[in-house]
């Protein structure tokens with residue numbers, strides 16, 4: 001019987017361990033935390049959006065950049081339907097929400113971990129908690145022989161012999177959950193390339209102080225555009241963003257960060273946050289506050305508003321156009337005297353105001369750091385892994401699964417689906433390897 005050591009008891013590691021054991025291997029799962037799946041508890045704001053009810057091709061579309069090709073085989077063998085069936089067979093009832101996001105009916109992420117823990121037990125996986133993998137052991141010609149682990153309590157080391165090892169240690173995001181990048185070290189020590197690492201699905205710092213005056217304001221149904229120089233790198237016709245005490249967050253910002261992360265930090269995110277400024281010029285963020293109206297239509301709308309309140313000060317006359325918090329900021333940015341009477345506003349001033357409303361522009365200066373990032377961009381180079389099995393092409397018997405691999409996707413349950421699909425591929429292949 002083959003013996004497999006899985007390093008990391010997160011989503012990918014637990015899934016790989018269950019499927020390796022179901023395929024007949026003797027499996028040991030090593031987790032340095034005191035419990036399994038610590039990150040799962042905080043996913044989906046504690047509700048765990050465990051997959052997206054999409055077809056294989058739709059899953060591939062949600063993957064950032066060209067890396068989606070690498071996942072073709074893994075998604076073909078284990079897709080969202082398989083994930084849904086797996087959890088329902090494990091006794092977890094699921095529900096579908098907006099954007100085909102799947103959640104447990106209970107709204108408790110802990111139920112997802114409990115379902116996985118139940119399957120680990122049924123499959124006969126041996127679990128070593130509070131046990132940290134410290135290095136891989138190799139024999140003649142670099143063949144994998146086992147894993148050196150250390151008890152977090154006693155500090156004592158032991159070597160777990162293994163025919164195969166699956167590295168599922170996660171990335172660098174939310175390091176408090178245990179993902180501290182150990183897998184990159186193991187991969188590097190065995191000759192693998194680690195592509196530059198940067199935080200993704202993460203909020204952004206902004207430059208202009210007025211953005212922080214808007215703290216707490218959510219803008220829904222606005223056009224959002226992120227520009228590097230003159231080039232638009234990400235745009236949503238109808239999006240949502242949120243102003244915070246440091247800058248911006250919300251769905252459109254997180255999605256934009258996944259496109260910007262690799263572009264802005266081609267050498268990886270600096271260890272020192274002060275060096276995290278994206279570029280000297282920053283990224284221009286442009287908001288269209290009235291995306292449903294053309295410039296002319298909006299001009300007519302503003303004119304109507306001014307006519308209806310012609311005796312009022314400008315600042316009061318335009319109150320109906322924007323959320324309350326935004327009104328004084330818009331007036332200030334327009335350069336129009338707030339006390340000027342509505343019927344005194346010139347056509348030129350009005351046009352400037354319409355322009356501002358269609359192109360409210362400010363600068364994003366940096367992506368926030370690892371402690372706020374949902375996912376890691378970069379990781380073990382996919383070119384060195386077999387896309388069918390997740391086995392290393394450099395070290396036979398060594399497999400990778402989950403966030404440690406250089407693949408990441410948009411929000412919506414896609415990142416956990418990557419963990420399930422790559423975990424399944426690695427677990428079954430490691431058990432069957434001859």
Ligand SMILES: Cc1cc2nc3c(=O)[nH]c(=O)nc-3n(C[C@H](O)[C@H](O)[C@H](O)COP(=O)(O)OP(=O)(O)OC[C@H]3O[C@@H](n4cnc5c(N)ncnc54)[C@H](O)[C@@H]3O)c2cc1C
Pocket residue numbers: 007008009010011012013030031032033036037038039040042043044045048049050051131132133134168169170171173174177178179180181182183373374375401402403404412413414415416417419
């Ligand atoms: C706030 C937040 C919300 C999220 N929400 C969602 C969501 O709703 N839907 C979605 O699809 N994705 C979501 N994600 C992303 C998702 O959580 C990750 O894609 C997924 O957890 C990656 O799984 P993994 O098993 O590869 O890594 P991890 O979950 O990070 O697991 C790695 C495990 O390995 C252990 N480990 C590390 N090094 C060692 C070592 N040397 N020895 C032993 N053990 C070790 C760690 O302790 C950890 O338990 C969210 C992420 C965050 C941070």
